Amino acid sequence: MEGFTEIFVWGMDNCGQLGLGGHNRGKKYASPVFCSFNILIKELSCGEDHSAFISDSGHVYCMGSNSNGKLGIGDRHKVFSSSPSLVESLSQHIAIKVSCGWTHTAVITEEGVLFTWGNGEYGQLGNGLYEDSWTPKFVMKNTHDVSCGARHMGAVSFNTLYMCGSGEMGQLGTGRRQNEAFLIPVSNANVAQVSCGVFHTGFLSTSNEIFTMGGNSFGQLGIGNKKSSISAQKVPLKDCIRIICGNCSLAICSDGLYFWGTSIIGEHLTPKKLKVSSFPIIDAAIGGSFLIAIDSKCNVFSWGNNSNGELGLGDFESRDIATMVTGFKGKKITKLAAGGNFVISLGMNNREKKEYKTPLKSIEGNRIPVLSNRENIERYSHSPGQTDNLAWESSNKKTRKGSRESFSKKSLDKIEYERNSYRNLAKNAELQASLLKNESKTFKEDNFILKSENQILKEENFSLKNENKVLKEEIYLIRNEIEGFKNKLPTDQVVEKVKETYGAEIKSLKTQLEAQCSLQNDLESDLKRALDQNTLLEDSLEKAYKETSAQATREIPELYKKIQGLEEERKRLIEKSETYEERLGNLQILVQKTNEENLIMDKRVQELTDEIRRLNNFIQELQFSNENLNQIVQNHESSYIAMNYENSELQEKVLQMHSHNKEIMTNFEKEVSIKAKEFKDKTIGILNGQKANTTRNIISDDKEGQHSSRKDLSTNQQAKIKNAVSKILDSKPPESPLKNLRVSSPTRKSPDRSTTYRPLSQEFAGKTPNKYDIKGKIQNLIQNRSRIEKKIKLLESGEENNL
Template identity: 35%
Template sequence: MEKYTEVFYWGSDSTGQLGIGDRSIGKVYSNPKCCSFSVQIKKISCGEEHAGFIAANGYLYMMGCNKQGQLGINNPTQKYVSRPVLVESLVDYQIIDFSCGSCHSGAISTSGVVFTWGSNTYSALGVLDNDFSILPVKVPLQAVCKSISCGGRHTGVLSEDGGLYMWGSGEAGQLGLGNRAIQKSPVATSIKNALQVACGIFHTLVLSENSEVFAAGGNSFGQLGLGNKESACVFMKIPGLADKDVTKIAAGQHSGCVTASGELLVWGTYYFGEFLVPTKLSCSAKQVDLAIGLGYGVSIDRNGIVWSWGSNSTGCLGTGDQESKSQPYPILDLQNKSVTQISCGGNFVIALGKEGENFKQKISQKPCQNNKELLISIEEMKKEIVRLQKSSGGIEELTSKLEQSKIKQNHLQTLCSEEQRQKEHLEMLVQNLTEEKQRIIEKYEGLIEDLEDKKSVIASVRNELSQNAVQIEELKRVNEVLKRQMDLMQEKNKEIPELKGKIKILEEEVKEKYGELENIRSSSVGIKNHNSVLSQEIKDIPVLLSKITSLETLLTDAEKEKNISTQRIQKMNEENSELMRVNKELCDNINKVQKENTELQLKVQDLEIEKARSAELSLIVRELENKLTTLDNQNFLKMESLSKDMSEMQESVKSSCKEAEYYKENYKETEKIIKKLKNDLKNCYENLEEQKRINKGLEKELSSQNSKNQEILGEIQRELHSRAESYKSLNNSFKAKTNKSFQEDDITQLYGKP
């Protein structure tokens, strides 16, 4: 039986940092997935684009990006590794702690020796003057170290006596040495009795044995938790954690910690808000561990449930979507998995679960050529033992021969194990090829169904476009009717100046009559003599009254015209609202078509990736054929059968490539159709914009005409009021002089017949 540790992963696998193979590179997992690396794991650590773990036997394995040698493997041309690879230069050391930074890594052995490798642009390795190192190098430290943390461009380690040593970039004061210089070798800080160190992107946190937390470095986002945004070149005690029993600290783009009472506190700025001091996040369970990445964080409660918060653009929160969270949200897929350890990378997360056991497959009982050699060697050894026993001084020579035979036996056993492992590896590759073939077939079938669905969607969009064109024509017709109604209103408004002219004439007549009344006041005798004349003029009053009535009728008609115009304006506003609604629907349709076009482009990219995968499969098949020729005679028939199966797979892959080309051509045709539809939609949108512009012009004309009508009506009302006042004063003066009111004959006598 062989024990192993359950591994969970989610987020981006851009460079193979999840360690699950080449087929996963470039994918994003928004839900946690489970795997096993077939070993027991003591510790996991994630960097920006690489990761690694310490096995139970003390070996260190790395995976992910290797552009700057951060994996520690002796192969500078290999830019990434998608499966865990052993750091061979450290196999002679038992590794007890290690850490992944942005582009460098570090580890500590059981003897307290510190090793670093990767990018050394800012002296983050603490040794050498080279830009990077592809192999681990020893850091010149006299102290025995126990813990290490790698940050963005700096590194920190803790010694057995609680001392803190820092080196690398100090541009933001993150080394806590009182300056911003680069330190090319380890320098002891003023911190004593340190329990934990956490290096972030541009800052550093330290937890002391008495649960005090210190911070130094950049503070542009409040990640130091000091209540301001001023950076610090020396380690400052965080006041907001003075009364907290902190048990774990973490630093990334922001900072966080958990306390002995299970509280989760964070500080800094990102999607969860801006916290310049440690602020408690709401969780329904007590938290025991946490990790922080680039703009997001995760924690583990005492029941083994994982919580996450912050940015989620690459699915790094593991909640099944890409929506950011301002408060911790439990990852439902891991509720029953009992997660024990977790680590955050740049945009991915790896967690450890419970341990399990595997039963190894039984090795074939058929003796191989190496086993025959071993038996012959044992027989020779027995004969040699007898010979040596008969000779003098043979005990020492016998011991030497026994040691040599043990070494040879171990070597032969190793060869047998390696042969069996290669067989199992080949069988696994064949199975993976079969699964890959089936997956490609299922993928193509799904793409065919998607293309059929898109054709139906395109047909529905065409129908909507035709309906919209009919609606636009109808709106144009309505606008023509509105234009004609506006012309009629303008013609009626032209009659208003004539009415104003008539009113002026009547005003002049009233003024003349008023002058004549003044003359009557000066000569009462003339009034008596002209009673007959006045009687005649009184007869003209009904004519004046009829004129006034006609003016009132005109005013009423104008008021009605005003109401009709108002109703028409309201109707036009409603029609404009309808036009805006139709325009919005068209915009939504355009966005929908663009979104579908984007999805089709993504699917074509997937097809290109699958084509590249097919090429990789062909390379793998050729490699398998080369390896199959090296097997022994006993497996020859089996390997011959495998070669035939692989030839069939090659033909299947070629057929799949042809199908991919066919679907690509279909996509090009679909893209042309969508382009034409987009042009039609663009023309409709331009027509709508033109219609909106015309409607706005009509609205302005109506508004201007209404204001003019209001002014004219005001003038008419003022003139009628003035005439009424004049008539009233004339009547009063006449009544005062003649002791009677105007009669029709009196007005006729004064003004004459009309």
């Protein structure tokens, strides 16, 4: 009976870790997507960006990122796998448990053998090396639990905890902070289960107690503080069932789900009971920054960060409380695993009659090819009814392109692929024969065991018979002694004597005899059943051996024929390969010439690249200089605009001042003219007063008392007055208004005449005087005025004295 397990996936599929095929890689799924790999699945685990599961037959499949070889497929050129790929090197083993870390993977087989592969930089593979492993490597035996963390790993063997990998935060619990490349025993306690987180580790004891160790920056140890620990510390919880570690910690206990550490729901340094569901929690997982759980009614709850749709709630909004995921369309979820930002969950198993003789080597895209039975091509779908074409149909539809070298390479790859396919068929045939031999060997071993048990029962029966014989002899001796007593004593006395002497012993012997008889009967019945069972087993073994031999007899000639055909095909392919190798040699010569030309071109390209780099640097310098010049020009333009604006304002002010100064100068000229006229009149008046005095002195006898006038002065007097005034006026500075006065004859009026006096408006004609010029002129005028007044006073006093 075979079938398939319903699968629901959601979250980020950037590396194909959801197994939805290459055409869906890189998408985000905010709601659960239903799919099936057409295979029954019993275990699964998710890492940072890869995932793995174990089929019902015990084969291991991996998908997602193949960095550091964490898929275990041995192909160093394969960056990722967007569909499940079989870990072929474990196909001869039956796996029962798988664990995915950030960059490494571990598997336990049915025999308790531990295999690891992937990144070994910190010794987390436990194989004694600090290097990557691209295929599974044996680590240890007698392992019943394993957990991979970010960069470390824990395993349980005979209830003892072993740790390896990074120990920088004390997560190994060895009492020191250093890496370990081998699995080191760190706890003698009875350990039942271990879980490795990012920087800490937790384990469950057989007494249902939880212990933690490692980093504690976010309270993930649950011990009431944030101090890290290099040894195991007890968490205050009882009746625990399971411990889950990641960035924080979860514990499933008999009374509910407990959380401690830091997440979107807050920071808790000690365990806090979460309200998730009214039904008991049966499974839980911790993702990169989110939590997810299942209750006993198969309801799924999630909370935390949701930037990639990892909560499966149909949106990308975060939740700080547990929210039920409702996108399963009535399907029940039984198991789940959380990765960095994605979730894979298992639904119910749908069983149907299908026979697979060998493990599925690859689940390519949306299909499962079965190598041992070409007509059984399985298909996988995202939704019921959706199917894709076969792998070989898809490969035959690819367009051939490229150079002759790539064509030859593809042809050789195709030949190699066919050769490997035939080899796989031969291996499958050998595997069938080996399986038949193993079954026959198993039957023989069972028969040998039954025979051994039968022999043991016979020996026990023989021993019991001997004991029974001894007991009979003892009874016979006792009876003889009793007969002797009978002969010597009366009957009643004999009976009493025998009772007194051997009564207790006789009872004990009777009891032993009855027990021995009962045991003998049981042993005889067991022996009879064992003989019957042995007979049936021998018949079954003989029948199975005959059937196996007959089947092998029928199949082996066919296999030999196939192998012969494959050998012929191999020879034909070798001939083709030689032809292709010859062509490939020619192509290699051509490629070599091309490479030489490419080297020359590369040198030229390098030179041109250097020249371009130099020109680019020069251009950048010019651009930088241009930017500086532009900045300077902009600054000058701004200054020019500001100066123009200031100049316009100054021009307006100058015009205003010029107009105002003109008005002031006009008024001042008028005032000076008036003052000069007054001064002239006053001077003439003074001169006229002097003449009158002189006339009165000369002509004292004039009785008429006539009013004197200038024409009454003599010529000498007029000349003296004129010379005195001229001397006074000549002593004045050129800019003095008195300089322009003219002494005329007192006997005539002064006619209109030209003057050498220049008004201020003419002195500053053609230019605009500034305020300092105007202030200087005004100061000079004031000084001249004071000097004129002083001279006038001196003139008045001097003339009076002279006259």
